[in-house]
Every structure is written in structure tokens, then in C-alpha cells.
Amino acid sequence: MNYYENIVILDAALEDSGIDAAEKRITDLVEKAQGEVLKHERWGRRKLSYIINKHEKGYYLFFVFKSPPAAIKLLEELYKVFDPVFKFMIIKLRKKEIIALQNSLQANEPKPAEEPAPTAVEVAVEGDEVPSVAATGAAE
Amino acid sequence: MIHKGKGSEHVKYKRFMRKKFCRFCAEKTPFIDYKDTRTLKSYITERGKQLPSRMTGTCARHQRELTEAVKRARNIALLSFMEK
Numbered sequence A: 001m002n003y004y005e006n007i008v009i010l011d012a013a014l015e016d017s018g019i020d021a022a023e024k025r026i027t028d029l030v031e032k033a034q035g036e037v038l039k040h041e042r043w044g045r046r047k048l049s050y051i052i053n054k055h056e057k058g059y060y061l062f063f064v065f066k067s068p069p070a071a072i073k074l075l076e077e078l079y080k081v082f083d084p085v086f087k088f089m090i091i092k093l094r095k096k097e098i099i100a101l102q103n104s105l106q107a108n109e110p111k112p113a114e115e116p117a118p119t120a121v122e123v124a125v126e127g128d129e130v131p132s133v134a135a136t137g138a139a140e
Numbered sequence B: 001m002i003h004k005g006k007g008s009e010h011v012k013y014k015r016f017m018r019k020k021f022c023r024f025c026a027e028k029t030p031f032i033d034y035k036d037t038r039t040l041k042s043y044i045t046e047r048g049k050q051l052p053s054r055m056t057g058t059c060a061r062h063q064r065e066l067t068e069a070v071k072r073a074r075n076i077a078l079l080s081f082m083e084k
């Protein structure tokens, strides 16, 4: 099992139902491949720093998951054929990043007895990290 | 006269000398996050090019990490490759 971070950019024209569906499809795939989604965030519609496939804007989804490497292959195959996704990036986390991740997960969950199931439901906004990203994007 | 000229030049030069230090070492940053574009933006030019460490004072190790973070951020369109 490895830890991965995944950013997916969806078509900004997609309606909320489409975004829900895309998010569910991704999490389902990870879970089917014996993975576990540790975090997922919606950064929302942002202006892209440069045009990708004629898109000026995109809807950013952010995932952190723990999964076997095979899940990544499946994800990449899905993204290639999944129309709403026009850009994605998957990064394998290294030791220091994993430690920071575990600390942030523990901070979000004060009760260590609980199973990490509710993390998939709650969109954790940690610190000012994500709003700052959104703010810089809006400023341009 | 020559001395005076040299002196003023020296002062001018000195004004641009700031104590440089590696911010990431000073703050003991565990790792440089490519998602933190606010930090990354202070290490790139207006046109989007990365600043050399001799200008920012970043140590070699963190400059390498920074480069990777900038590349990741560019890849996912959080930063641009080139402005204009």
C-alpha cells in the first residue's frame, strides 16, 4: 500500500450532479481496488494558469488515498476515457509528506477509536491552505 | 574625488546587500507543498520563471525541492509556464 495524492480537473461547465457523479466514480474505483480514500476536497471552479485543451477554467477535485499501485493504473485508464476529466495528476507521497498527512488526519479526528469512514463524507478544510489557493486564482 | 566616487558606489552596493537565509530551513518546513501557490509565487518572477537561489538565499536542498514543487504546480495549472 502506498499513499497518493490526486488532483483531477473537470470541465467547469459540468453541473453539480455531474461533479457528484465523477467524484463517486473515482472513489468507487479506488475502493474497489482495495484502496481507501483518506481525504477529498473540492476546490471548485478556478481559472487555469494556462489553457488546456481549449479550457480556460476547470473544476478542481483533490483526493488523498492509500491504495495498492494497481489502483493507480486503473485510475489512469479511467481518466483517459472519462470525458469530464481533461487533466489529472497523481503523486506518490514520500515519508515526510505521509507523516504530515497522518498528523493532519489525526487533528481532524479527535476520536481515534472511530474508523476513518466519515472522512469520505466530510470535506476537510484545513488551515488556510485551500482558500489561499482559491484566492490567488480569483485575483488573477 | 576618486575616493568620494568609490565611496558612494560602495554605499549603493551595500544597500542591496541583505542578509540572505533559507526560509525553509529557518521555518523547519517538513516539505514544500506544490499546492501552496502563495509561497511558490514568491520564488518565481512575474513572468513565471523560477528565481535563482543566489537571489533568494534558498539552500541547495530546498532549491531542489522548490523546483520540483513549481514543476508540479505548473503541470496541474496552478502556476503558469510563462506569463505572456
Ligand SMILES: [Zn+2]
Pocket (backbone or CB within 6 Å): B022, B023, B024, B025, B026, B058, B059, B060, B061, B062
Ligand atoms: Zn533550506
